Amino acid sequence: MLELSKLSKHFGGVRAVDSLDLKIEPGQIFGLIGPNGSGKSTTVNLITGLLGVTHGSIKLAGEEITNLPTHVRLETGIARTFQNIRLFGQLTVWQNLWVAENARAQRERSSFLSRWLGGERGARARITRALEFSGLADKADELAANLAFGEQRRLELARALAAEPKLLLLDEPAAGMNPEEIGALDDRIRQIRDSGITVLLIEHHMELIMAIADRIAVLNFGQKIAEGTPAEVQAHPAVREAYLGAAD
Amino acid sequence: MDFYLGLLQVMGVHTQLGLSAYVVLQTGQVSLAQAGFMAIGAYIAAMLTVLSGWPLIAALIAGALVAGLTACLVGFPALRVHGLMLVVATIAFTEIVRLFFFNFDYQIARGSLRVGPLGGEGFRQIRYFPENGWTTLHVAIFIWTVVALVMAALWWMDRSRAGAVLRAVGEDEIAAQSCGINLTAVKVSAMTAGGAIAGLAGGLYAHYTTHIEQSNFTILLATFAIAYPILGGLSSVFGTVAAVIFIQGFLVEGLRFLGDWRNLLFGALIVLVMNIRPSGLLDARTMATLRRLFSRKEH
Amino acid sequence: MLIVDLVQSIVDGLLFGATYALIGIGFTLVFGVMHKINMAYAAASVGAAYAALRLIALIGGPAWASLLIAAAAGGVFGLIIYWLCFRFIPLSNPLATLMSTVGMFLLAEEIIVHTTDGMPQNYPVVVRGILDMGEFMIRGDLVFVFVCALLAMVVLLYLLYRTKLGIATRAVSQQPVAAQLVGIRLNHINALTFIVTGMLGGFAGALIGSAVGLLSPLLVIPLTIKGLIVTVIGGLGSIPGAIIAGLLVGMAENVFQYFRGVTERDIYVMLLLFVFLVFRPGGIFSNTVKRD
Numbered sequence: 001m002l003e004l005s006k007l008s009k010h011f012g013g014v015r016a017v018d019s020l021d022l023k024i025e026p027g028q029i030f031g032l033i034g035p036n037g038s039g040k041s042t043t044v045n046l047i048t049g050l051l052g053v054t055h056g057s058i059k060l061a062g063e064e065i066t067n068l069p070t071h072v073r074l075e076t077g078i079a080r081t082f083q084n085i086r087l088f089g090q091l092t093v094w095q096n097l098w099v100a101e102n103a104r105a106q107r108e109r110s111s112f113l114s115r116w117l118g119g120e121r122g123a124r125a126r127i128t129r130a131l132e133f134s135g136l137a138d139k140a141d142e143l144a145a146n147l148a149f150g151e152q153r154r155l156e157l158a159r160a161l162a163a164e165p166k167l168l169l170l171d172e173p174a175a176g177m178n179p180e181e182i183g184a185l186d187d188r189i190r191q192i193r194d195s196g197i198t199v200l201l202i203e204h205h206m207e208l209i210m211a212i213a214d215r216i217a218v219l220n221f222g223q224k225i226a227e228g229t230p231a232e233v234q235a236h237p238a239v240r241e242a243y244l245g246a247a248d
Numbered sequence: 249m250d251f252y253l254g255l256l257q258v259m260g261v262h263t264q265l266g267l268s269a270y271v272v273l274q275t276g277q278v279s280l281a282q283a284g285f286m287a288i289g290a291y292i293a294a295m296l297t298v299l300s301g302w303p304l305i306a307a308l309i310a311g312a313l314v315a316g317l318t319a320c321l322v323g324f325p326a327l328r329v330h331g332l333m334l335v336v337a338t339i340a341f342t343e344i345v346r347l348f349f350f351n352f353d354y355q356i357a358r359g360s361l362r363v364g365p366l367g368g369e370g371f372r373q374i375r376y377f378p379e380n381g382w383t384t385l386h387v388a389i390f391i392w393t394v395v396a397l398v399m400a401a402l403w404w405m406d407r408s409r410a411g412a413v414l415r416a417v418g419e420d421e422i423a424a425q426s427c428g429i430n431l432t433a434v435k436v437s438a439m440t441a442g443g444a445i446a447g448l449a450g451g452l453y454a455h456y457t458t459h460i461e462q463s464n465f466t467i468l469l470a471t472f473a474i475a476y477p478i479l480g481g482l483s484s485v486f487g488t489v490a491a492v493i494f495i496q497g498f499l500v501e502g503l504r505f506l507g508d509w510r511n512l513l514f515g516a517l518i519v520l521v522m523n524i525r526p527s528g529l530l531d532a533r534t535m536a537t538l539r540r541l542f543s544r545k546e547h
Numbered sequence: 548m549l550i551v552d553l554v555q556s557i558v559d560g561l562l563f564g565a566t567y568a569l570i571g572i573g574f575t576l577v578f579g580v581m582h583k584i585n586m587a588y589a590a591a592s593v594g595a596a597y598a599a600l601r602l603i604a605l606i607g608g609p610a611w612a613s614l615l616i617a618a619a620a621g622g623v624f625g626l627i628i629y630w631l632c633f634r635f636i637p638l639s640n641p642l643a644t645l646m647s648t649v650g651m652f653l654l655a656e657e658i659i660v661h662t663t664d665g666m667p668q669n670y671p672v673v674v675r676g677i678l679d680m681g682e683f684m685i686r687g688d689l690v691f692v693f694v695c696a697l698l699a700m701v702v703l704l705y706l707l708y709r710t711k712l713g714i715a716t717r718a719v720s721q722q723p724v725a726a727q728l729v730g731i732r733l734n735h736i737n738a739l740t741f742i743v744t745g746m747l748g749g750f751a752g753a754l755i756g757s758a759v760g761l762l763s764p765l766l767v768i769p770l771t772i773k774g775l776i777v778t779v780i781g782g783l784g785s786i787p788g789a790i791i792a793g794l795l796v797g798m799a800e801n802v803f804q805y806f807r808g809v810t811e812r813d814i815y816v817m818l819l820l821f822v823f824l825v826f827r828p829g830g831i832f833s834n835t836v837k838r839d
Contacts, residue, residue, distance in 0.1 A: 048426055050422060050425070069425075070426060071425050071428050071429055071430045071431070072430075074426065074427065079426075080426055082423070082426075086420055086422065086426075088424075090419055090532040091419070095416075096416075099424070099427055100427045100428070123409075141536065141540060142536075143533065159427065163427065163428060325821075325825065328824070328825075329828055331641075332584050332778075332779070332783060333783070333824065333828065335584070335645075336775045337821070339772060339775065340817040343772065343813060343817055344817045344818075347810070347811070347813055347817075348814070350810060351811065466768075467768065475646060475649065478645075478646045512654060512657040512658065512661065514650075514657075515650045515651065515654030515656075517650070518646060518649065518650025519631050519632060519647045519651055519654065522636060522643045522644070522646050523631070523636055526637055526640040527640065527643070
């Protein structure tokens with residue numbers, strides 16, 4: 001589904017991402033971990049197109065997307081959530097989802113006018129369903145900025161899903177959550193995978209990622225230092241070293 | 249009576265101008281170019297009715313189209329500059345337009361008179377209304393009909409996905425991009441629409457004042473243009489109208505009580521309002537509350 | 548076209564451009580520290596010059612004292628602007644602060660017009676004399692203006708780079724949160740920034756008055772526009788940029804005027820701005836410092 005070949009991003013002398021090779025199969029939940037500053041978020045930004053690539057290529061479902069602008073990549077089927085929630089605070093919950101509908105509608109090539117006016121009943125039905133799914137149906141008219149933190153996270157996820165992506169990038173979705181919420185998140189991600197969406201999960205929360213990921217890649221200083229099943233990664237000496245320092 | 253009708257006309261045109269800024273401001277672009285677009289619309293519409301004998305509506309539309317096209321051309325380079333630089337660039341644009349018309353002569357002979365724009369002296373004898381038997385009342389009604397139509401269009405857009413998309417871009421460009429929104433298309437469209445609306449305002453203005461000149465379309469006017477939506481709140485077109493009525497009413501009626509000091513207090517008023525209600529009179533919270541009070545779930 | 552006349556224009560323009568540089572520095576310093584623009588800056592500067600005139604007329608004094616009084620008045624006005632337009636408005640609302648400075652601008656202009664009945668006021672000449680260099684002349688008053696402006700810049704740069712206040716200011720402009728964490732009081736620094744730039748502006752206003760020979764409310768809008776242009780060309784937040792851009796704009800203005808006359812001059816200055824926006828949007832020295 002997603003193929004990164006020799007992906008590199010240099011900021012002057014700093015190699016934020018250094019010749020990264022990654023292959024994610026469709027229907028997988030793929031985890032990306034690494035200490036702070038290892039280049040995880042940079043990788044996500046490269047995949048979505050917010051940052052330009054210095055070297056290397058990115059392919060989605062076999063298609064080259066390295067040089068496509070961000071909004072077009074959405075149309076080809078990538079969606080993401082943000083580490084620090086980026087909702088449209090001054091828009092209502094409903095409007096936040098409505099805006100994301102755009103990408104999906106664009107892919108279906110509905111006429112420009114009907115897309116622009118957004119009055120299709122289909123859109124309404126879909127948004128209502130999405131709201132019920134995330135438990136936000138009663139807050140549809142609430143300004144996104146007024147939601148509780150957990151609700152905001154749910155809304156961001158719902159918004160990403162509204163675009164009906166093939167690949168979903170989750171950037172530290174568990175940050176700031178209590179164990180109950182993380183349990184719910186675990187179920188949610190599995191549901192998403194079962195509905196046919198491939199998931200790339202960046203997380204610091206080891207329990208979550210070890211429990212849920214099919215495969216994990218570990219980054220350190222922009223390079224991949226290990227890849228494999230959760231068990232393999234946990235046993236890997238380089239990973240231990242990266243997180244805990246060299247063994248005495 | 250004529251005095252109040254005149255006030256209505258001024259308010260109408262200023263509302264239109266405010267609405268043109270409203271559209272652009274929603275995408276987060278602070279544009280002081282609206283006065284320039286207004287000037288273009290004014291001169292074109294006036295030249296068409298006076299020099300080429302066009303009917304009014306056609307001339308107004310033509311003026312709006314040319315202004316809109318100019319705005320579209322301005323919109324693309326505007327994408328490359330953000331924040332303060334955009335403010336300065338649009339200030340420069342308005343100044344250039346003003347200076348252009350300061351040096352612009354195009355006169356033709358009409359019988360014994362020469363009509364048409366004449367550089368610093370401006371464009372006199374825009375006499376479409378008097379020549380066609382329009383009274384002040386007719387003109388006022390006409391102006392407000394146009395304004396009402398534009399307001400209705402914008403109000404409807406606000407409630408549509410287009411409106412949500414505009415605001416999303418204005419609020420967080422990165423999130424908007426990541427939701428699949430084409431920033432370029434949205435921002436340039438907003439600029440174009442704003443330009444066309446301003447051009448329409450200019451055409452109306454030229455015809456009811458019958459005499460326009462470059463000094464009418466200053467940066468000060470451009471600041472009024474953005475003042476209305478900012479003071480009125482960017483969440484609703486009604487905020488802009490309210491602000492126009494408030495400000496123009498204050499400036500004119502204030503003459504009675506405050507005499508020469510009203511201009512002074514105008515500046516003070518703006519500072520005061522911005523401190524007390526930074527998001528404007530009708531901001532997002534107020535609008536959401538109003539909406540909840542007045543409407544049932546329409547989805 | 549005489550080469551001599553052209554050179555004369557260039558020289559005069561450069562000398563006068565130093566005042567634009569000061570105004571540009573004021574705009575850019577406030578922008579660098581608070582990431583906001585103070586639209587009332589030029590108006591306050593001219594206002595300070597007026598205030599100095601008034602005071603001198605009232606209590607008498609040598610012409611050069613007006614420069615210092617204007618600086619003091621400018622500092623006071625700067626603080627007032629900070630209090631009324633920035634201190635209490637949430638900084639996350641850029642439109643509100645922009646609009647409030649616009650309101651302040653209108654207020655300042657109206658006060659100027661009111662207290663002088665709109666009549667231009669003669670500004671006393673501080674330095675007379677012309678340096679005759681054969682074909683050229685170098686106007687003594689312009690040289691004086693240039694030297695004073697240069698002195699002001701030196702003092703400012705000393706303040707910024709050699710004093711604790713200056714270091715604190717630069718810290719705030721680079722990383723406001725971190726600055727607070729090390730005990731720098733944000734409000735104090737912001738207020739002091741406004742006072743210092745206000746003084747600079749008042750000084751510049753007085754210099755402009757002495758160079759032009761009179762003060763008039765009509766100066767305010769063109770000065771605001773030129774100041775903003777200088778700030779943008781020089782690069783937002785860059786003081787060296789503002790200095791060079793100020794001299795550049797002063798010179799360009801005079802040269803355009805020489806070739807195309809006063810009415811078209813400003814068109815070309817605007818076009819100069821656009822050239823920079825297209826080719827060097829980051830300014831002459833693109834600012835490499837990023838805020839958090």
